[in-house]
Amino acid sequence: MDTSTFIDRIISVMDVFINWIIVELYTIVLIVCGIVISYTIIGTTMIYCNRHIYFVDKDEQLIIENLTEITVVHGPKVTCLPPWIKSCEKKKVLSLSMAEYCVVKNILSGKKRIEVGPKMVFLQPYDHIEKDKYGEKRREAIALKANEYVRFLDNLSGAIRIEYGEKGGVVPNPDEILMDGGKKQAMDLQVFEYVKVQNKRTGAVRTERGEKLVYLGEFDVFLGSKKTAVEVDDETSVLIRNKRTGQQSLVTEKMLFIPSDDEEIIEVRSLIKLADYEACIVRDKQGKELFFYGSNDEQRSFFLPPHSEIVPLLWSRGRRRERRDLRITKIDLRPMYMSFEFNCRTNDNVELVLEGSFFWEVIDLEAMVKFTNDTTGDVCNHARSRFIEKVSKVTLQDFMTKFNVIAEEVHKEDESNFYGQRGVKIHSLEVTGYHCAEPSTAMILEQIIQETTNRMNRLQQQESENEVQLNQIRGDIDEEKARSQLLRIQAENSNARSKMEGMVEAERVRSFLTELGEAFPDMDMKTKISIWNTLRKEDALKAISTGNAKLYFTPRDVNLSIENHDHTHDSGSSWVDGVQSTDE
Secondary structure, three states: OHHHHHHHHHHHHHHHHHHHHHHHHHHHHHHHHHHHHHHHHHHHHHHHHHHHEEEOOOOOOEEEEEEOOOOEEEEOOEEEEEEEEOOOEEEEOOEEEOEEEEEEOOOOOOOOEEEEEEEEEEEOOOEEOOOOOOOOOEEEEEOOOOOOOEEEEEOOOOOOOEEEOEEEEOOOOEEEEOOOOEEOOOEEEEEEEHHHHEOOOOOEEEEEEOOEEOOOOEEEEEOOOOOOOEEEEEOOEEEEEEOOOOOOOEEEEEEOOOOOOOOEEEEEEEEEEEOOOEEEEEEOOOOOOOEEEOOOOOOOOOOOOOEEEOEEEEEEEEEOEEEEEEEEEEEEOEEEEEEEEOOOOOOOEEEEEEEEEEOOOOOOOOHHHOOOOOHHHHHHHHHHHHHHHHHHOHHHHHHHHHHHHHHHHHHOOOOHHHHHHEEEEEEEEEEEEEEEOOOOHHHHHHHHHHHHHHHHHHHHHHHHHHHHHHHHHHHHHHHHHHHHHHHHHHHHHHHHHHHHHHHHHHHHHHHHHHHHHOOOOOOHHHHHHHHHHHHEEEEHHHHHHOOOOOOOOOOOOOOOOOOOOEEEEEOOOOEEEEEEEEEE
């Protein structure tokens, strides 16, 4: 084989090989391109499916915003979205329990509806759930007890709807709002209680009285809280006003009083009771003053009539009557004490502060009310003027010695009829103390008073000593008189006793001698007397033997000799006749 042929054959083989390689490469490229295209198609499909295919569960809904409208797909469902949409959103639906509800509003129509549980709330296109003031979508339904109720106001029609207990699951309508801030309790009235209720639409007022539960109507409001009825008895009455006629009346009939629809209670009045020594003043509707006295049986207890009032007296108080705030409604007509204090100046220009008291009483109440409105102030001011007049005419020394006389003159020498014109009687006026207004003068006066007091104490002490001595002398005299009287009485008693004993003894002797003479007629008198004496000695011995007495017989009575024996003691002393002696 020549070289050219060989080369041609090699070239042809190489061409075949190259073509094969080119075919294989093209096949590989086609395969790779197919794989890439397949994966691209698969990926694009998966992406499309992921974005346009949704699996909606039972508690979900899919909200699709198309180019011109919104559609909603409720679960459970598998849905494929169209290719041309603005957005879509899968949401959990609101689940409501038995006692819950929500308000759903359509934003296109503006209408609202109430969804009440238990249920799942699937929203329609353009719906949304309104939140309450706490930002919650779920709202609690109202549960009413037997004594509870709730009122709803419809904002569109203005109608009021009332739901009464005992009930659960009470919810408002879409356009209704709660009145009264929520559920209300009915007012429970006992048998002695009542409450006023007004209808705002008609203005009528009615009285609800117990025993009951009071529920408000559509236009009702309570006029205040519940009130207690008034127990009208012997000591309690009620002043009422009729709102329709405007007239007042006093209810005194015994009852449990509850005002009617047109009546209101102005005041509960207690029985005014006056003691025998008390009085009061009542001003009636004509302005006339009436005087009531406890001493009159028909006036001692009464109820204050309508349009009348107790007239108070405003008197001054304090020792200087500097405050006029003593309010008196019952005047005490008994005599009483009233203290005072004021300044005055003597003739020698010493300013004194006088302290004292009045003993006074009101004797004419009508005259007092007619002429003064401050009785205590007028009495004290007049007395002060009189004291200033009297004290200014005497010196300090004269005043100190006769200030009580000056006080008596101030009272008794007053001819102005000032007190009588005001219905007051002054029984006595006394100065209980005084002191100087200036400290230096008060110190000198204190020294004078101290010296006077010391002198009086010394005199009193001397008088006490003299009185003690005089009483002692009088006691001695009385003692001697008593002793003399005792001796005289003792002597009289002794004489009487001796006389009686002599009479008894004489009777004994006479009886003895008479009996002895009858027994021994021949016995002479001397023998009889000797026998009597012997018997008397025997009686004497018996009397002595029964006691602690010692009997001594003389040698004349018995044959007795007395010897003197001298006994020597160891110490050198001796006993002679029972007496111890010492040898010198």
